[in-house]
Amino acid sequence: MAKRVVHSTVMTAKHERGLIKQILAGNRQAAEELVKHHQPSLYAYMLRMSGRAEVAEDVTQEALVRALTHLPRYDERFRFSTWLFTIAKRVHVNACQRLAPAYDSEFVEHEASKSEGRGALVSSTAERRANLEDALKVALEFLSPEQREIVVLFYQLQWSVDQIGEYLDMPTGTIKSHLHRARSRMRLAFEQDERVATHIREALLG
16 A cells, blocks of 8 residues: 555646647647546546446546636646546536436445355456455545545545645645545454455455
């Protein structure tokens, strides 16, 4: 958990501002570059927060469209990613409010189908990875929504503490405290749930 992956492609704030100016001037290639850079991280964030690929895809697409549509309102004092993720978060909240009954029933069916096959042996790397994802989801459920969001932003998307603080409008000290408590609670989840611990061991040994 402590190890963070650093991506090789990083867009500087200066380059980002340059692209935005080009987009406002009507440059479609600049818009495509900006979308191509931010789409994967936004999708990954929404997938972790929603747990549903179709929801993550819909929210990502709608948030990107809204961001480009309302780009003249963007305040360059902040990173574009912060603004974009804020838009996506609002879109996700609205989607959950509209479709919660359907999501809930489908989730129950999905969990029931998974429980039928839990006795099967893990026989492939793909299955181990799927089990690891399930284990991480269980561990994340031990966290408050606030802690879960901070963990996803910090560990999965490699946002800095400062950027998370800007996005969530929190002091950096508060972000660090949330991360510390979240790590402790996730360790507790690994210790208390034998299925989670088994999947973690399978992933490490596989």
